[in-house]
Amino acid sequence: MNLLTLEVARKRFGGIALIAVLALVTVGDVRPGPAQAQAAAKTFTFGAMFPLTGPAAEIGQEFQSGLNMAVDDINAKGGVDGWKLKAIVVDHKGTALGGAQAMNQLVNLDKVPFVITTFTGVALTAQPIAQQNQVLLMNVGGTSNNLLGKPWLYNDQVMGEPLNAPLAQYAYDKGGRTAALLTSEDAYGKDDGIAFTSAWTKLGGKIVASETFPLTATDFTAQLTKIRAAKPDVLYAVAVGDTQGLLVKQARALDIKSTMVGPLLTQGLIKLGGKAAEGFIGSGIAVDPATKDPAAKAFLDAYKAKYHRVPEWDAGTPYEAVKYLAVLIHEATRSGADPRSGAALQKALEAHPSFQNYLSGGQVHILGDHGSVRALDLSEVRDGKFVTLKVVQPAK
Amino acid sequence: MTVLLTLLLLGLTVGSMYALFAVSFGLIYNVTHIFHFAHGAVISAAGYFIYVLVSLLGWPVWLGIALAIPFAALLGAAIELWFYRPLRRRGAPHVAFFLTSVGILTVAEGLLGVIFGPGVVPLKFLPLQAIHFGEISLTTANLSMVFAWAFIALVVAFLRFTRSGRFMRAVADTPQVAASTGIDIERTYLVSFLLGSALTVPAVLMYAWYQGLTPAAGLSTILISSAAVIIGGPTGILSGAIAALGLGVLQAVAIVFLPSGWQDAIVFSVLFLVIVLRPRGVFGIAFRW
Numbered sequence: 079m080n081l082l083t084l085e086v087a088r089k090r091f092g093g094i095a096l097i098a099v100l101a102l103v104t105v106g107d108v109r110p111g112p113a114q115a116q117a118a119a120k121t122f123t124f125g126a127m128f129p130l131t132g133p134a135a136e137i138g139q140e141f142q143s144g145l146n147m148a149v150d151d152i153n154a155k156g157g158v159d160g161w162k163l164k165a166i167v168v169d170h171k172g173t174a175l176g177g178a179q180a181m182n183q184l185v186n187l188d189k190v191p192f193v194i195t196t197f198t199g200v201a202l203t204a205q206p207i208a209q210q211n212q213v214l215l216m217n218v219g220g221t222s223n224n225l226l227g228k229p230w231l232y233n234d235q236v237m238g239e240p241l242n243a244p245l246a247q248y249a250y251d252k253g254g255r256t257a258a259l260l261t262s263e264d265a266y267g268k269d270d271g272i273a274f275t276s277a278w279t280k281l282g283g284k285i286v287a288s289e290t291f292p293l294t295a296t297d298f299t300a301q302l303t304k305i306r307a308a309k310p311d312v313l314y315a316v317a318v319g320d321t322q323g324l325l326v327k328q329a330r331a332l333d334i335k336s337t338m339v340g341p342l343l344t345q346g347l348i349k350l351g352g353k354a355a356e357g358f359i360g361s362g363i364a365v366d367p368a369t370k371d372p373a374a375k376a377f378l379d380a381y382k383a384k385y386h387r388v389p390e391w392d393a394g395t396p397y398e399a400v401k402y403l404a405v406l407i408h409e410a411t412r413s414g415a416d417p418r419s420g421a422a423l424q425k426a427l428e429a430h431p432s433f434q435n436y437l438s439g440g441q442v443h444i445l446g447d448h449g450s451v452r453a454l455d456l457s458e459v460r461d462g463k464f465v466t467l468k469v470v471q472p473a474k
Numbered sequence: 475m476t477v478l479l480t481l482l483l484l485g486l487t488v489g490s491m492y493a494l495f496a497v498s499f500g501l502i503y504n505v506t507h508i509f510h511f512a513h514g515a516v517i518s519a520a521g522y523f524i525y526v527l528v529s530l531l532g533w534p535v536w537l538g539i540a541l542a543i544p545f546a547a548l549l550g551a552a553i554e555l556w557f558y559r560p561l562r563r564r565g566a567p568h569v570a571f572f573l574t575s576v577g578i579l580t581v582a583e584g585l586l587g588v589i590f591g592p593g594v595v596p597l598k599f600l601p602l603q604a605i606h607f608g609e610i611s612l613t614t615a616n617l618s619m620v621f622a623w624a625f626i627a628l629v630v631a632f633l634r635f636t637r638s639g640r641f642m643r644a645v646a647d648t649p650q651v652a653a654s655t656g657i658d659i660e661r662t663y664l665v666s667f668l669l670g671s672a673l674t675v676p677a678v679l680m681y682a683w684y685q686g687l688t689p690a691a692g693l694s695t696i697l698i699s700s701a702a703v704i705i706g707g708p709t710g711i712l713s714g715a716i717a718a719l720g721l722g723v724l725q726a727v728a729i730v731f732l733p734s735g736w737q738d739a740i741v742f743s744v745l746f747l748v749i750v751l752r753p754r755g756v757f758g759i760a761f762r763w
Contacts, residue, residue: 130592131587131689136591136592136593136594138592139591263735290733291734292738294690297488299488299616299726300481300484300725300726300734300737301734303477303481303484303729304477304481304729304730306611307476307477307480320593320594321594323594324686327602328602328684330604331602331603331614331615332604333604333611346593346594350596350686352596
């Protein structure tokens with residue numbers, strides 16, 4: 079498609095034809111169909127659902143960068159037992175509805191046995207579809223406790239309670255006694271808000287304001303005006319990607335001086351927040367650039383060489399999930415099963431419930447409730463970078 | 475009390491920005507009667523055009539903004555000439571115009587996402603800082619929104635005191651009579667597209683100052699501005715502007731009485747009520763051209 083083609087289309091058929099041509103270019107899906115994909119010799123096709131459009135798209139790109147690195151890495155080394163990996167990445171737009179559409183496409187059209195998912199609302203919507211169709215679902219983003227104990231859904235992510243308790247403790251130890259909540263209206267914001275409130279009030283802290291915003295919001299002024307009036311010591315903010323940075327910028331512009339904290343920091347906080355993001359404290363999966371673990375070091379170094387910065391959790395967990403998938407394919411094949419069966423992959427997972435932690439070394443362990451256990455860290459934005467304040471090792 | 479007063483001022487400033495968007499949309503809708511949803515595409519494109527010139531290429535801010543005005547105007551005119559005019563000549567029904575318009579907006583949103591990425595793009599040359607009025611804190615972006623009324627005043631003057639403006643009012647009121655007096659309807663439509671599209675430049679600057687730009691910026695602004703124009707009524711641009719101001723205030727103040735998530739729902743609840751109770755708009759002929 080080039081400009082000449084567009085011009086010819088316009089001259090011959092008028093502007094309406096031009097729209098049609100552009101629509102095909104813009105939204106056209108030109109990947110091969112499921113039959114072609116699966117028919118290709120020894121190609122293992124799996125699915126991934128990320129937010130590729132909408133306000134959370136920035137984090138979607140991070141997820142995708144980690145996934146692509148893992149696929150390229152595995153395929154460059156000859157694949158897994160002769161299988162070359164191929165990912166079909168579908169946009170879930172950050173919404174539960176988008177998640178249902180994406181999951182139905184991957185399961186019914188592309189017939190994949192394994193899907194990587196992100197976002198609490200999306201994972202919760204996708205899980206019944208996964209269960210019905212025996213597709214192994216691996217959540218690498220959503221943090222709600224409601225994601226635990228669901229058949230066919232496993233989590234390479236730390237859930238709301240362990241994620242928020244250390245954050246509340248840290249803010250309380252720093253002298254905070256009153257907190258205000260500003261959270262997205264989706265399951266992520268709601269459930270993490272509950273987890274933080276529970277931890278904060280157990281410590282003796284008080285919640286003085288609680289406001290929400292739609293996931294697509296880019297203007298938080300009215301909510302922040304109410305919060306400013308409550309004069310909280312701590313502002314607990316849950317937002318995704320760029321939205322986190324915008325929120326912080328607007329809060330500081332309204333002269334809110336509270337210590338700002340939140341779970342799962344992403345590059346969007348620094349990119350959009352700029353100077354306003356300085357001092358923001360977050361909790362998330364531990365990233366250790368100084369790790370001696372060879373596998374983790376190799377990933378961290380490769381990511382840094384490619385993107386010129388240390389990866390955050392959002393690039394690391396999809397990377398881990400694809401690498402873990404490679405292990406499951408190998409184990410399923412070794413046991414004589416067809417790895418393109420979700421049931422075979424699940425059986426392999428149950429037999430090998432640990433996998434490499436590529437962000438800080440060691441292993442990630444899948445628990446009986448399908449959650450996972452790994453080291454967390456508390457970090458602060460300083461001079462435009464995330465600086466680790468404290469590493470929280472998992473309880474034995 | 476301070477909270478309520480702050481929210482009121484906040485609503486007035488944001489409502490002023492909505493008013494400018496509503497005037498830019500209303501100029502086209504009221505004259506041509508095309509529900510020009512693709513105006514959202516012009517809004518987004520104007521914002522990204524400034525971003526490219528100033529933030530990426532490092533051109534002076536004034537030059538970027540000055541060039542964005544003819545860019546937006548010509549983009550709006552191109553939509554009229556390439557899409558709507560051929561449809562009109564073929565006697566297409568209203569729904570064809572609307573669907574074409576939605577199509578243009580959707581494609582533009584997709585293209586902008588492909589070119590600039592789907593995330594938020596900040597206009598960093600516009601400093602976002604706090605401004606204090608005693609206990610009340612607003613931002614520099616809010617202050618800029620007040621200037622929307624200067625642009626609206628210029629538009630009103632144009633409509634009242636220029637030949638092209640009078641033609642636009644005549645065509646808006648009764649196109650058949652206007653045509654019988656020798657007014658070139660097609661040319662008048664084109665002028666309304668040029669003027670309405672050019673007005674998106676100051677409006678999108680106010681918007682992006684606070685929220686940054688996303689490919690969906692045009693959609694979110696066109697939803698509010700088109701709702702305001704319908705609520706205000708089709709008898710002039712000021713009715714839409716005042717309705718937009720009211721929506722801004724209502725959205726901001728409602729947070730005191732309703733959960734935050736109701737802010738957008740309020741706009742469309744009002745729209746629904748107006749369509750049911752006063753389908754010709756709340757202001758009737760109070761703010762005629």
